[in-house]
Each structure stands twice: as C-alpha cells, then as structure tokens.
Amino acid sequence: MLTASDKICRLTAYGLLLTLAVLIVATFRHYGITWDEELQSQYGQAIVDYYFSGFKDQRYAEIFNLYLYGGTFDGLASLIDRFTPFSVYETRHLVNAFFGWLGLWGTWRLGRLLGGEAVGLLALALLTFTPMYYGHMYNNPKDIPFAAGVIWSIYFMTRCYQTLPRVYVGRILKLGIILGLTLGIRVGGVMLVLFWGVPLALHVLQPILHKRDKAALWQSAKLGLSLFLRLVLPVMALSYAVMLICWPWAQQAPISNPLRAIAEFSNFPQDVEILLDGTIYRSTQLPWYYVPLYFGVQLPELPLFLLAANIVMLPRIWRTMAANKRYGLLLIYLMAFAPILYAMLRHPALYDAVRHFLFAVPLFCILAAFTAHSLSNWAIGEFELKISRLAIGCGIGIILALFIVTQWAIMYRLHPYEYIYANRFAGGVAGAYGKYELDYWGSSFKEAAQKLQILVNKQGGVPSGKMYRIAICGPWDAAMIYMPPDYEPVVANEPAEFFLSTTRWQCQNMRRGKEIIRIERMGAPLAVVKDLR
Numbered sequence: 001m002l003t004a005s006d007k008i009c010r011l012t013a014y015g016l017l018l019t020l021a022v023l024i025v026a027t028f029r030h031y032g033i034t035w036d037e038e039l040q041s042q043y044g045q046a047i048v049d050y051y052f053s054g055f056k057d058q059r060y061a062e063i064f065n066l067y068l069y070g071g072t073f074d075g076l077a078s079l080i081d082r083f084t085p086f087s088v089y090e091t092r093h094l095v096n097a098f099f100g101w102l103g104l105w106g107t108w109r110l111g112r113l114l115g116g117e118a119v120g121l122l123a124l125a126l127l128t129f130t131p132m133y134y135g136h137m138y139n140n141p142k143d144i145p146f147a148a149g150v151i152w153s154i155y156f157m158t159r160c161y162q163t164l165p166r167v168y169v170g171r172i173l174k175l176g177i178i179l180g181l182t183l184g185i186r187v188g189g190v191m192l193v194l195f196w197g198v199p200l201a202l203h204v205l206q207p208i209l210h211k212r213d214k215a216a217l218w219q220s221a222k223l224g225l226s227l228f229l230r231l232v233l234p235v236m237a238l239s240y241a242v243m244l245i246c247w248p249w250a251q252q253a254p255i256s257n258p259l260r261a262i263a264e265f266s267n268f269p270q271d272v273e274i275l276l277d278g279t280i281y282r283s284t285q286l287p288w289y290y291v292p293l294y295f296g297v298q299l300p301e302l303p304l305f306l307l308a309a310n311i312v313m314l315p316r317i318w319r320t321m322a323a324n325k326r327y328g329l330l331l332i333y334l335m336a337f338a339p340i341l342y343a344m345l346r347h348p349a350l351y352d353a354v355r356h357f358l359f360a361v362p363l364f365c366i367l368a369a370f371t372a373h374s375l376s377n378w379a380i381g382e383f384e385l386k387i388s389r390l391a392i393g394c395g396i397g398i399i400l401a402l403f404i405v406t407q408w409a410i411m412y413r414l415h416p417y418e419y420i421y422a423n424r425f426a427g428g429v430a431g432a433y434g435k436y437e438l439d440y441w442g443s444s445f446k447e448a449a450q451k452l453q454i455l456v457n458k459q460g461g462v463p464s465g466k467m468y469r470i471a472i473c474g475p476w477d478a479a480m481i482y483m484p485p486d487y488e489p490v491v492a493n494e495p496a497e498f499f500l501s502t503t504r505w506q507c508q509n510m511r512r513g514k515e516i517i518r519i520e521r522m523g524a525p526l527a528v529v530k531d532l533r
Helices: 004-030 038-054 072-081 087-117 117-130 141-163 169-184 189-204 206-210 214-246 249-254 256-266 290-298 301-319 323-346 360-381 384-414 426-430 447-459 476-480 504-509
Strands: 273-276 279-282 468-473 485-489 500-501 514-521 524-531
Touching: 004 087, 004 117, 038 072, 038 087, 038 476, 072 087, 072 141, 072 500, 087 117, 087 141, 087 301, 087 323, 087 468, 117 301, 117 384, 117 504, 141 169, 141 189, 169 214, 169 524, 189 206, 189 214, 189 323, 206 214, 206 301, 206 476, 249 256, 256 485, 273 290, 273 485, 290 323, 301 323, 301 504, 323 360, 384 476, 426 447, 426 524, 447 500, 447 524, 476 485, 500 504
Parallel strands: 468 485, 468 500
Antiparallel strands: 273 279, 500 524, 514 524
C-alpha cells in the first residue's frame, strides 16, 4: 500500500519521464553527427541487408572493425529508418535518445525496487541532470544503449533474486532477452553474467555458512544445481541465442568469434593522443588514475559528494535493507566499480574521456540516491519533533531543487553539447578547456558548417561554376552532410578557401587565416572556421 509521500514520488517520476520524452521529440534534430557515425550507419545498413538477402550479403565484415560489435542498435536504427520521414542520422539520434530514455526509466525502476519510491525518484533526478549521460543520449550508439541494457539486466536479475528458490518463467524470458540484446551491443556485457554469479553463490552457500556439516554441504550442492538448471542455464541459453540473432559475425563462428571479440576489446589496439589534466598521453600509456579523475571532473558535485559519502553510509544502508534486496545492491557495486578497478590495474587503451564506462553513471546515481535517503532518515531519527522532521525534509528539498535548477541552467547553455560538461572542481567548462577532452565527438561541426553556409550566402554565395574547398581537421562527414554540393572537402593542409577545425589536439592552430566563425559554449571553443582566401 503506497503512502501519500510514495504516491507523490511516483507521480513526480512519471511527470519527469513524460517531460523527457517530449523534450527528446522536440530537440533530437539539434544534434550533429559524430566522428564514427557514418561508418556505424553503413554497418547498420549492412546488417539489415544481410538478413534481407537471406544471409548472403556479408559486407558487414568489411566495414572497419565494427564486426566486433553486435548490431542491436545499428541494425534496429537502420531498419526503423526505412519507415521514418527523417534523414538517416536524425532517425539514429531519435532511436538513440529512446534508448537513453529507457536507461532513465530503468534507473528509476531499479532504485525504486531496492530502496523505495524516494530512492527511485532521487536516482532518476540525479541521472536526468547529469550532462555526461544526457548529452550522450542522442548520438552515442554504443555506450548509451549498452548502459540501458546493463540497468535493465540488473533490474531483472534482482527480481529473480527476490523470489529464490522459486523461479518464474516470465522473468527468465525477460532477463534472457534483455541480456542477449545487451551482449548484442557489446560482448563485454558478459561481465554481467560473471557478477551475477557472486550473489547467486552467496545464496547457495547460506546453508554452509549457518551450519558447517555434511547435511548443509549437501543442501547447498542441491540448491546450486537446482538454480543452475532452472535459472542460470535457461537465461544463458536464451541470451546467447538473442545475441547471435543481433550479431551476424558471431553467427559465422558462434564460439570462437565472440571469444575473439572479448580478447580484442581486452587489449584494444587504439593508440592516439589523450589529454588529461593538461598533459598529453598516449592512449596505451595512461596513468592509473585516468578513469577516476575523469569521473571526478565530469560528474556533477552533488552526486559526486553523495557517491563518496556512500562509502561511509554503506554499513547503515546494508543493515536497513531487506535481505532479498541486498543481492541487488551488491550487483550494482560490482558492475559500477569492478570494471573501473580493472582499468586502474591493467591499463587498457582508453580514449574519449570515460564514455566507455558510461554504463556506471546510472548505477552511481542509484548509489548516490541511497546515500541521500539514508542521510535524511538518519537526520530525522535524531529528532523527535515533527517540526524538525519538516525542517529536514524542506532542507533536502531545497538542496535537490537548487541542484536541478543549477544543472538545468548549465545544460541549457551547453545545448546541444551537454556531454562536454565539467564541474566546478575543474573550473567548469572554461577551466577544463585545454586540460581535458571536450568535444571529442566533433558534433559541433554541424553548427559550424551551417554558419559558414549562411555567411557565404550573405556575401553573394559560391560563384557560378566554382567549387569552394574546405580544408578539414576533424570528421569530414560531420560537416559535409550539412553543406550543399558546391563545397568540396580536402585534406587539412591542402589549398582551400576555408579551414574548418575541431579544437581537439589544438587542430585550430594548424592553418593561419582570418577566424570568421567560432563555435563555443561557456567560454570553451569547440570548432573554428578560418577564411583562407
């Protein structure tokens, strides 16, 4: 039975999710295409053609290294594109945003499942106003769908925990399908299965932990075998089948190819320059603190503080949780922190800030919400007067309202480049410029290209029979798709009328010329156009 406050929390969550859905529909066309999006669009089309050709057209295996990824998102987006009035990239951005919305919904549902209505709402609010998640929702076709898959997989894993030793077929089907779709985005999702085994093992070992004798050992063995046959094996078989449906390359060698992809991603051969705290590193030679430092820069201050306080509050949070919900919280901790610890210890090649760890952000927000809820309960418990309870509740509401208003104002000013956000510890976006990666996607080229076209048209347009050449330092497709056919892209150092550059790697300093356009947000330049005529 829901209390009045629970009903308010649930209605508020529904309202926020509905508002976000409207916002997505209203703004998805504002976002430019990213550095990799042309190839990923080709990959998605190749996957669709593979199925429509009766498995004969296998050009998907020739598109760079994208065959190492499943086609859950790219294939679906290309299929949907056949039925929408939008351009292929606009369709991709809309579908991408829908996956991001699913991740927000899943964060609310998982927070609510483990901690109640207040925790669910807090987690949803914290994630909604975390720019590094929201900004990626529209044009990150790997990390956002993967994050949504992770959160929903954990949700149904937790639902399965709560009824052990009883197992429900419906939950097995839902978990198997969602986990399979997640593996069909990135095979690294197999770590979910490994982490899922930890709470299951603890459950199986309970008889031994309570009574150390042969009868308890036999009971644990029977329980473990039963859960494996009735729960784990069906989920693994179904998820594996769904993964293969989404991943044509894996179908060619169902065992060896997925294993090969896991091996490739464990030691990904990407060697590029990376900016970290003002120092240039190679992506293969990053310091151990690369991931935690980037999270320390890109997470907003409130969830960052609550996440740090979670370590102190963990014993209290653990004690106050029902026993059948602790397994879900343990799974969140494992999925949120174990991959980061792995990166700190093994130093794999990393780049583009911490977008590869974006799946951890919704989990961080859930943990932060638990901290806030536990702190409020502790504070209320210290006072007996109702006026004190009211004062504490109002104080918490004011803090949350200030967080939402402040973050909304920042995200509004950054739009549509919310993902370049840096918190006040880094000096904001202006302070982070030149010290951390900002527009590493190159999505600001859309705005730069459109402004260049407007400027040239004001000057009389491109002379009849002439082509204007644009020397580009950055992703060509991200600019040229928004330009008419009388503009021609050339290599950055070749003769040209204009020079278009990202500010990543200080590319803008490559050519001299009169700067005529600068795309910037909150004091940080993202792209420039120079007149070379």
